[in-house]
Amino acid sequence: MARNKYPEITVEKILDAAQKLFLEKGYDSTTIQDIVDQLGGLSKGAVYHHFKSKEEIMDAVSDRMFSANNPFDKVRKRADLNGLQKLQEAIRINQSDEARTSMTVQAIPLARNPRLLVEMIESNRRILTPHYLELIEEGNADGSIHTEYAKEIAELIPLLTSLWLLPSVFPADKEGMKHKFYFIGQMLDKMGVPLMDDSIYALVDEFFEKMPDQK
Amino acid sequence: MARNKYPEITVEKILDAAQKLFLEKGYDSTTIQDIVDQLGGLSKGAVYHHFKSKEEIMDAVSDRMFSANNPFDKVRKRADLNGLQKLQEAIRINQSDEARTSMTVQAIPLARNPRLLVEMIESNRRILTPHYLELIEEGNADGSIHTEYAKEIAELIPLLTSLWLLPSVFPADKEGMKHKFYFIGQMLDKMGVPLMDDSIYALVDEFFEKMPDQK
DNA sequence: CTTTAAATACCAAACAAATGTATGTAAATG
């Protein structure tokens, strides 16, 4: 078998194996050979045919992890909602999405992989922050939000909800996580962005309740 | 010269060189040989005599960077101050300290070195957060602070002031940095911890004012 | 529809560079 008809499948297999290993052992201590060994018969040449360096594999892995379909596209054209309501809807969609994909990021030991952690912070800032900013400014314009810190809040929401709420970086049990989330809600409220309403708290509670206890 | 009388000096030289290179080029692309080349005559054997791996050099470097003398020891026994005042004094000391050491962390391209960035987050959480927590709880007890989110705030202050205020991770010019800092102050205020007073704002303003413009 | 040329998916092995080790030696220590 010298040539496969469906190379995309091979690429996926490589990324799956790499992601698993990077998360388990970290980028540095994962060797190309480790990846090859998980591929079932494929060779190192195959890997280097699809990716030109280990670095590039890492980039592809983090792209795939953090460029999940973002909920902002779905709410943007909802003319029936004001800025604040769009924000809330986006949060809701995102939350049920994460619940469905069985808490992708939450359970992951990102602390083991500094590169991935920083990539996550970076991609949040690049991709999510502008969307938050747009909606906050829309809310400021239509009167549903009142803040002079639109930019700051747009940067903080993704930072807090995805880094600060990562139990592998900031250890916390269920109750601790809930308390943190209430803090964020109350804080945003007092800063003029009453983002979290009961339906969101309910979703999040349910989400944390299903979270497995980890040491 | 086969044996040196003062090996500590050699160790320091190694750490200096390693730190410089790690920050310039990142951990991965810094080779042991690169470090050796900056050592003026010393050999690879010397490095491996003092550190048993490149990894261990990295650990030593980050230890040295982030275990700076913390200001909490100095304020703990000040019986004349209540919890809030101790917090404020600690912030003040820390701020003038950073100004004196010519903005160590602020100017550093930590984004280039994910390992160091994560080490920083980690060490902040391990070392600074407990100190903040202690003083916040003291303030809660003596009535100078009123919050049910002591733990959360103790975790957030170092996260925000050292990660979110890092321009190499969250790009911002002078005005942007000031605005962020005002946000933090106001936020803490509304959450029951009126930490930032005029004297602190003045210090911080001055600090940012001296900051070099970096695109 | 068949033939043929080109591109591609992959393998096996060699390469190069970087990390790490073993051994030796002279100065310091006690």
Add this chain to the structure above:
DNA sequence: CATTTACATACATTTGTTTGGTATTTAAAG
């Protein structure tokens, strides 16, 4: 004076990357 220590030098090993080759698919031409 014996031992430990701070290095140097040469060597071994690991690991990322490159190269050359082969079979299969795809595309073009007949």
